[in-house]
Amino acid sequence: MTDVLAPRFEPLDEALLVDPYPTYAFYRDREPVHWGMPAIEGLPGSWYVFSYQENAAVLSDAATYASNPASAGIEGHIPEAFRPMAAIFQRFLGGIDAPNHRRLRSIMAKAFTPRRIEAMRPRIESITAACLDRAMDRGDGTFDVVTDLAFPIPMSVVGDALGVVPDDWPLFQGWASDITHAFDHAADPEAAGRGGQAVQAMFDYLAARLAERRSRPGDDLLSAMVAAADDDGQPMEEFDAIAIACELGFAGHETTTNSVAKSVLGLMDQRDQWEALCSASEATWDVAVEELLRWTTPVQRQRWRWTTVDTELAGRTIAAATSVVCVLGAANRDPRLFADPDRIDFTRAKPRHLTFGVGEHFCLGSTLARLELRTALSQLTRRCPELRLAQPPEEIEWHPNFSLPGPRSVRVRVAP
Numbered sequence: 001m002t003d004v005l006a007p008r009f010e011p012l013d014e015a016l017l018v019d020p021y022p023t024y025a026f027y028r029d030r031e032p033v034h035w036g037m038p039a040i041e042g043l044p045g046s047w048y049v050f051s052y053q054e055n056a057a058v059l060s061d062a063a064t065y066a067s068n069p070a071s072a073g074i075e076g077h078i079p080e081a082f083r084p085m086a087a088i089f090q091r092f093l094g095g096i097d098a099p100n101h102r103r104l105r106s107i108m109a110k111a112f113t114p115r116r117i118e119a120m121r122p123r124i125e126s127i128t129a130a131c132l133d134r135a136m137d138r139g140d141g142t143f144d145v146v147t148d149l150a151f152p153i154p155m156s157v158v159g160d161a162l163g164v165v166p167d168d169w170p171l172f173q174g175w176a177s178d179i180t181h182a183f184d185h186a187a188d189p190e191a192a193g194r195g196g197q198a199v200q201a202m203f204d205y206l207a208a209r210l211a212e213r214r215s216r217p218g219d220d221l222l223s224a225m226v227a228a229a230d231d232d233g234q235p236m237e238e239f240d241a242i243a244i245a246c247e248l249g250f251a252g253h254e255t256t257t258n259s260v261a262k263s264v265l266g267l268m269d270q271r272d273q274w275e276a277l278c279s280a281s282e283a284t285w286d287v288a289v290e291e292l293l294r295w296t297t298p299v300q301r302q303r304w305r306w307t308t309v310d311t312e313l314a315g316r317t318i319a320a321a322t323s324v325v326c327v328l329g330a331a332n333r334d335p336r337l338f339a340d341p342d343r344i345d346f347t348r349a350k351p352r353h354l355t356f357g358v359g360e361h362f363c364l365g366s367t368l369a370r371l372e373l374r375t376a377l378s379q380l381t382r383r384c385p386e387l388r389l390a391q392p393p394e395e396i397e398w399h400p401n402f403s404l405p406g407p408r409s410v411r412v413r414v415a416p
Contacts, residue, residue, distance in 0.1 A: 042079055072307060145410040263296055
């Protein structure tokens with residue numbers, strides 16, 4: 001299909017889990033738009049986009065690069081094993097194309113307002129303080145950033161929003177793990193089967209919560225979703241409402257968990273930036289959150305996009321009905337946009353990261369994600385300024401998740 005200048009990129013290369021950035025740099029320098037190994041088995045290959053400029057171009061052009069393969073007339077490209085999962089997965093807000101996407105997003109925007117998110121601030125601050133209290137009250141001077149802080153904060157918020165009780169948090173954690181594993185291994189019948197069962201179980205759970213909100217509405221996001229309607233006064237269909245609730249339940253905690261945990265790892269390694277954050281002004285905090293979102297890039301690569309027409313990108317001719325994958329982690333470390341990109345730098349002027357995407361599918365939960373990350377780190381720096389890793393970085397185990405890689409555990413010590 002093209003003259004290959006570099007070995008074909010392998011999206012399931014184990015080296016991509018802990019430190020993918022040397023690999024990204026290799027391809028970004030040689031082929032910013034590269035024909036690599038297929039993102040989905042059964043395809044001849046997929047185009048991977050490594051540069052910032054070309055990632056932004058793809059994300060901004062939803063008409064050419066569709067989220068749903070049906071929009072490109074190639075729904076048959078979805079592997080048979082993955083189709084039961086795709087039936088719900090493709091009804092996530094991130095998997096829908098215009099005009100339905102525009103209508104459903106407008107409904108969600110009415111439910112997911114900045115005012116509603118700002119009203120969550122005291123609750124998020126209280127959750128964070130309680131998490132740190134419990135972690136530090138154990139008395140041994142150590143705790144796990146992931147299980148004691150980074151996971152319970154967003155899961156509590158998701159629970160408040162969707163009616164998920166704390167006893168059921170492990171269910172969502174397990175379901176999310178199976179869904180992301182299936183996404184990475186879409187043609188593997190065993191992985192796809194577990195993913196399909198997980199997304200269906202989450203769907204059924206949230207369908208019951210939605211039914212409760214219809215009969216007894218409250219002051220939560222799920223109730224607001226039930227009540228909201230589009231500009232023509234039409235509410236969401238039941239299936240769409242539950243599917244989008246699943247998307248929030250799936251993505252609403254994993255991304256923040258990873259951004260908090262990976263931020264701590266980076267700041268422990270680049271100690272001067274941790275110390276700068278411990279005494280940061282409000283203005284510095286605004287920049288710091290954006291810089292850490294750039295540096296961590298919780299979603300390393302987005303779901304597949306599908307070309308609806310023949311097109312050209314960075315001099316490469318891309319045929320219609322072809323899969324294209326945006327590698328956001330590579331775009332956010334592009335040295336043409338970010339000098340010394342592997343460095344955390346809180347003096348960067350207006351970081352323009354692509355962590356939340358751009359264009360029609362810009363992440364609706366970005367404001368909430370920023371608030372959760374900022375709250376976690378601000379309380380951590382204030383209460384534990386002498387924080388240190390309690391284990392060598394090379395001993396940290398990572399989830400085998402290539403789209404949303406993150407550490408399973410990050411043990412820290414409160415004092416040296």
